[in-house]
Amino acid sequence: MDRDSQAFLDRVKQAARLESDREADEAVRATLRSLRSVLDADQCERLARSLPPAYACELASREPGPATDIDRETFIGRMMTSLPTEALWDQSLGGLDLVSVPAGDEAARRTQAVFSGIKASLDAEFAEEIAGRLPGDIAGWFDKA
């Protein structure tokens, strides 16, 4: 990994208080793939130019076409998938897995950490533009990051 990409990863790793580069890398890629859904092709291209090479590629594959309006849950779905969400054999609460609840909080924390890394490389105007494309809660995380 090039130096810029490693520095970006370290920043996210520290902000999310993660132990490994692998976890931080998965968090960054999951967040960027969700961002790719809500941004249009032009916004993806501009954001990619602001990111280090190892991560810019996650946005480069965005095909032309309108952005997708998704909700909070769909946005964090990729991050949730990357987290360990199972524990014991039977934790029946009508489908709400006991581990998935703290995993949801963890997904929010990691997403905010990635946002802090991204925002550091953007000018205020573009950051505001991106925030405007995010679902309600997620835009709040972006603002606070």
Added chain:
Amino acid sequence: MPEVVAERRVSIKDYDNKVRPSWCPGCGDFAILSSLKKAFVDQGIAPHEVVVVGGIGCGSKLPNYLRAYGFMTIHGRPLPVATGIKLANPDLHVVVVDGDGDGYGIGGNHFIHTCRRNPNITHVVQNNQIYALTKGQYSPTSDYGFVTTTSPEGAIERAINPTALAFAAGATFIARAFSGDPKHLTEMIVKGMQHRGYALIDVLQPCVTFNKVNTYDWYEERSYKISEEEPGYDPSDRDAAWKKANEWGERIPLGVIYQNPEIPPYEESVPGLSGGSIVPRSYEGIGKEAFERLKKSYM
């Protein structure tokens, strides 16, 4: 998207019941719930005109989370219950929401026969390719080799293909959507509801907790919209539809796969309903004695 103009002022808020879904954070079911509400609103349908019927499963809990008539059945039985509701009161919009386990597994027999009967109901199947409510066992749509708690060395059964099965069973409307694209999902639900007859909408819906294979990225990488890649595709062409219904794996088609508007809905062919639906009829024609006899037969 078909031209749908809401004649009455119905909003998403009319369908909110303030009950917080007990789905895992990130679950695809959230987008299905919001798309369903949006489909009702886009068509100007008021909550009292809708019945949502669920079975058992994560997705089947959906009737609890919107303000409309709801009915939760035992496992696998929402289709016959929904058919009964439609026969009793055809004026209602009847929507079944269940999962791949409930709809294609436990209720597989009902699925086949509902396809051939063609009642005017819409069936939204939240297909996450796993039994999630019971903590992650392989389902009828789990791919061969899929590792779960009940298939630790990989599923040894081949998955069913619901769109091909529906076609073979005589369904008159078959579509597929992806919960990661709620706008397109809403469009498919609206088209399904506007179809006169049974409409299957198979929804690819990631389970973020128990299915780490068929994820948002997995579906996004493989799925494509028929309308974008094949603008000339004709869903009434049976040969083309059969081919499209069987497509699965590296390429997964989204959109209306098959539609046959020629076959009348089941309720229009039931002789006993030729005089109109049951609900508004009075008991006068039956007589008190016959009514009492009927009541006693159930005691």
